[in-house]
Each structure stands twice: as structure tokens, then as C-alpha cells.
Amino acid sequence: MDLMLLTGLLASGVRFAMPLLFAALGETMGQKSGVLNVGLEGIMLVGAFLAVAFSVATGSPWGGLLAATLGGAAMGLLHGFFAVRLKVDQIVSGLALILLGLGLSGFGYRLVFAGHQSIRVPGFERLDLGPLSDLPVLGPLLFSHHLLAYVGIFMAVGLWWILTRTGLGLTIRAVGENPKAADSVGIDVDKVRMRCSAFGGAMAGIGGAYLSTAQLAGFVEDMVAGRGFIAIACVVFARWNPLGVLAVALIFGIADAGQIRLQPFFPQIPYQFFIILPYVLALVALAGSAKSASLPAALAQPYRKA
């Protein structure tokens, strides 16, 4: 019985972790290149909306995913245009993205689905690996998730490998640590940052799509509910390491799944106290890792040529 409970908790923890994982992985790459995007929340909302709208329109969750990815990348580029090209304060530009995403997704949803009572969103099917998925404990834990979840885990490893083992990673890290050094060897700092910002946006878009088409099935206004900010906390807590991001996202996901499961056990405690649990965890995480040597030295600093 306890084992069943634990298995269920961990399995749904993995599901809850995925939107955070995608958004945080993208943000890691952006921050590694020196671009801070606090507007993940807005991008995830747009991603969630686009995924629903285009899943319904095309009849396939993959169409929705593609739209969310492209929409997210466009918003990442927009952030890049302001923060990197125009050297606008990155926080200001990020805050603008949040408001833009909130407005676009809410307005778009009413525009497209006005009057529809209930829409059926074609969601992602869980992967059925036959006998593997039927294994006790390991089955639900490891072999019964959406395909996208495996993509997320694979990407965490892949991005870690790119950052630490390839020339591309070297370039991105140099741009985020000392853009002048990168510039002095002929690297186009702004171009690298624009691309990382676009990649970060695309990943946040995928995170939003996962939320609305894999974890849930449908769009609700403001459904991201702070996950964009928790994703940023994940990046900091994981010290800008994609493998760490995977671990931290899982911790947050499990905390989120846990608070839902705890609610019925303590009916005398108002449920709001359980809902804030992951956010409290995020605050503690940030307080504990405020000063870190892994912080990209040129984070949020626009690069101006001398």
C-alpha cells in the first residue's frame, strides 16, 4: 500500500516536473550566454495556448507542439531583440513578456474558442512499452510516460554534453562569462545570445505545450501559475548545470505531486498552505544558493563594443 502510494507519487512527480524541466533547460542555455529571461511565465502561457489551439486545428498534438515551439522561439527572439540588440534592461523586457503572454494567451483563447462549451483536445498518448510498462513500481515510474518526457530527459543530458564537451558550448559559456573575450577572438556575441534566447523561448513554449496537452488537456487562463518563475529558481538552484536542472525539476515536481496527495490527509488545514509548498521550496532554494561561483559573470549585462 505504501509502495503503491510512493510509486504513484514519484510517477506523477515526473509528470509535474516536465514543464519545469523544458523551461528551465532553455533558460539555462539563455543564462549561460548571459541572457536572463524572467518572462518564461508569459512564453509558457503562449505555448500552452498555441498547443491547444493547433492541436484542435490539426487534430494532432504534434501540430500543437510545433506551433508552441515556434511561438516560444518568436517570443524568445523578441526578448533577444530588446535585451540583446537594443540593450534594454533584461528584467524590464522579461516583465513585458509576462504581460504580453498573459494577454495574448487569454485573448487568443477567447477569440478562438469563444462560445465552445467543451472542446476535446487531442493530447499526447502515454507510451505503451508493453511488458515494461506493466512492471510493478518500475513500470509506472520509468516506462509509462508521454514520449515528450523522455525527450526532456534526453535533452538534459544532451545539453550538458554540449555545454561541457563541444566547441559550441565553449562559445556559449565564453559569451556569458566574458563577452569581450569572445568578441576578441571574432565571435559575434549578439548573434550567439540571440540564438540562445530564441532556443530558451522555444523550450519554454514546449514546457507550456506539455502543460496543456500532456499533463492536462485544455487551456485555462493563467494556467502556468508561477511555473515560469519556479523554472528560473530551478536554474539557479541547479547552478546552471542541465543535469542539475533535471534533478531539481524532479524535486519540484515531486513536491507539487506530494502537496496534492497530502491535502486530503489534513482536511483541517486550508489547502492553500499545501499549494504554496513548491513556491516555498523555490524561495528556500534561492536563498541557499544566492552567491554562487557558477553564476555566469556577464548575466543580464548587455554587451557594448568599446
Add this chain to the structure above:
Amino acid sequence: MTVPVLELTRLSKRYGEVTAVAGLSLKLEPGEVVALLGENGAGKSTVVNMITGMTRPDTGQIHLQGKEVHLDTPRDALDRGIGVVHQHYALVGNFTVAETLALGRAGPGVLDRKVLHADVRRVAERIGMQMDPAALVGSLDVAGQQRVEILKALSRKVSLLVLDEPTAVLSPEDAARLFDVVRALRADGVAILMVTHRLADVFAVCDRAAVMHSGHLVCDLPVADATKQGLISAMISGDTDTAQIPGSPGQANVLPDRPPTPVSDTPIRVSVRNLKLLRANGSQAVQGLGFDIRAGEIMALAGIDGNGQSELVQCLAGLNLPVDGTAEICGCRSDGHWTPRLLRNAGVAHVPDDRRRYGIISDLSLSANMMLSHFFSPRYGRTVLDRARARDDTRRAIDEYDIRTTGPDQPIGRLSGGNQQKLVLARELLAGPRVILAAHPSRGLDIRTIGAVQDILRRQRDAGAAILLVSADLDEIRALADRVVVLAAGTAFGPVAMADTDMAQIGAWMAGHA
């Protein structure tokens, strides 16, 4: 007849009303080391920027290996075999040496550490240099980082290497090692343009000396025919007639030696006992340090950067606390209240070594920067700032210290380093300090400004100030100090009166030999 590696023909560059470089022509042959001399603002940096693709000349041509080139970006210069080692290094602290060399050269794909490490060793061996490819750049000292910069430049095919003020931050020993590298490169056929203030560099390693004065090339002659005195007068006055004086080179003395006059009857202003200081990263910077500074004396704190000098100055300025021992300045003790505000009120002036971080706020005007040290004194008013008075003070400083600026409202970041430094000095000395902490006050400045700065310190000393002078420049220490204490290898040597020691002893201490 060899083709010159670099030939500049009548290069000119104007910034608004100011002509930075006027019709400069210069030639560098393969394997030739040319010194480009000049005061701050003479146009040296602009020449370097034009050669390295940072700025475009208004008129004139640049020929590389006989072919005319247009260098629009740093990349253009790199691709054509021009390497630069800037004065302020462009390095990533948490990269290894191998990664630093790979940056911008390796493709986006997988990095093979073995190949990269072999690459570092190959480049280093070419010029007889020792370098651990796996060392983190941030863990190297200033001289080590400079060697990485040189390797970085050499890891590409380089026919011309530009060294911008390479010896400004080096100890005499490290400078000698740098010159060995320069000689190895010369033997390899690389042309070297060495921008410098230090005449010692010219006579140590250069073949030709080119002197700039207010944008013009005023002399260009073989070093064998040049004299120290002649080059100085060419730099200061643009006077070409005296640049070439018959006689043995290097005889003239830049700075008059002053017989040290130890004082023993004036009050002790600074007292340090058994001091132990930590670096920002928690490692021990220095321990067991003890000395007194009396009113009317200059105590030199010699040593190579990174041996605790910054930590000591910051401690005495109230910016950090010792972990052991005590410091006492004008009645304030480090085991009691010890803050910058308190110490400033007690009459401590602080000329920080990292000017851009601790000395000035680049975006603010000269007069706003003037107010910074006097924020808590009633000088500029308690609640509403007396900006008129600040402007007056700034105007007076501009006249008195000969600061080149458009006026007190110009952002200080637009000024050259030397002029910024003069304003910092003017500000710190404004209120008649009783103690002056001067960290590398003349580093990176031109000869005339150095002379002016040293005069200022001498006058303050004679007026009764107690001065701690942090310097790695033996000439400066000899010219100014009454006593000297050397920090090296985590410990302190001295203090000793200048009369009782010699430069060889101080040099040995700086290298860590007792």
C-alpha cells in the same frame, strides 16, 4: 628586399573636434620589435585600434605583407595574422588554458582535450614557455594570464603581434621573462609592436623606437641611436631635435633620487600589529605583518600584485577586517568601530588600485565624482548637495592637476586613464588628509603624469601626511619612499629604511627570497 609586415601610410583619425592621429606613417619589417611610445592621449591607443580592426581610419592606408587591407572588425585583423595582447586581458576565468586557446578556433563540434592540450604545448614550446594546459586561467597570476594571452594570439598564424602596455603589471623578473618570449618571437620572424610608457622596455628588447606626440609621429629611430633623455623630451614636448643625442644610451635618470630622511619624532599615524588578512576567496593573503607610519613619511609597500597589497589597503581603508592582529589609524582601532566612513572622518584618503571599480563612477560627471569621497563631510552640504561648490572644486582641480577634459560636467568615463587618476588624486587630497593610502597611484600613466603624481605625494609628505605607497615599480619606490616593506609569498619582509637597503635586496624580497 623584404616586404614589410605592416605598413601604415598617412593614417588619420578624428573624433569630433579632436584629432587623435594625424598622418601617421610607420613600417614594421619581419622580426622587428618596434616600441610605440607616447604620453596618455598621444594617440597610441587609436593606432592600435586601427591596426586591430576596432576603429576605422578616416584617411590613409594599411598594407599587410604589401597588400592593402581594410580592417573593419577585430575578426578581419585576426584572419590576416594580426594578434593583440590588450592591456586589460580578455580572458574567461573558469576556462582552462586549453579551452581559452580553443575558443573561436575550434568548430562547434566535440572538443578533443588531448588534441587541445597538445596544441597548447606545441605553441608554448615554440617560444620556450612552460604552461599547464589544464590550469584554470582564473588561478594564474597576472603574469601567467598575460602568457595565456600571448599563447592565445600565437595559436593562430600570426605575422604581427601587438603588445599593449605589456610590462605595466609585471614584476621585474616576469618582465625579463616576457622579454625572452619577445626575443624568441623575433627570432621566429614575427614583427612586434610594443606600446609602452616604460623606457626601460625600449632599451631592453626593442629594435626601433617610434614616439607619438598629440597624434603625430615625432620620431622613429633605431634604439641604438636613441637616448632616454631624448625619448623623454620627444614624448613630453614633441621635440625631435633632442631625441637623438650622441653619447651612451640609457644614462639619463628620469626621476631625481632623493636622500631618504627618516623621521622619528613625529606622531605615529598608522600602526599595524601582527596582521593576518584573507583574500575574498578565503585563502590567506598575508600574516604577521607589522609596521608603523609616522606623520611626514612615505612607507612603500612593495611586491608583486596579489601578495596581499590590495587586502591590506582595503583593510586600512575600512573595507574589510583582519582575521588576526590589529590596525590602528588616528585613534581608530580595527577591533573597535572600523568603517570607511569613520576612517574618512579621521582623515584617511584612499586612492584605490582598481580605479574603475572602486575609484570612480564612469557614467557620472567629474564634479559628481569629486563629491564621492566627501559624501559624509559637510563640505558639500548635509541634505541638499552644494553642486556649485563641487563644480568650483572640480574646476580648480582641472587647472591645478592639468586634467584634459571639456569641463566639470563631462562624464569621467570619457577621460583617459591618466586624467581619471588625476581627478581621483585631486578628490582624495582635497580635504588635507592625515593619512594617504595610495595603491599604484601612477600605474598605466604617462611619464609626465607620473612625475606630477610623485610630486604631489612628496608635497603631501612634506606637509605632514603619513603615506602608504603600494607599488611594484622599483624606480618609483626609490624616488619616493623613506622606508619599505615587501609582501611576498604570504609573509612580510621589513620594514627597513631605504638608506639601509638597496634595490637588489628589495628585488630579492619581491621574488620571495629572504
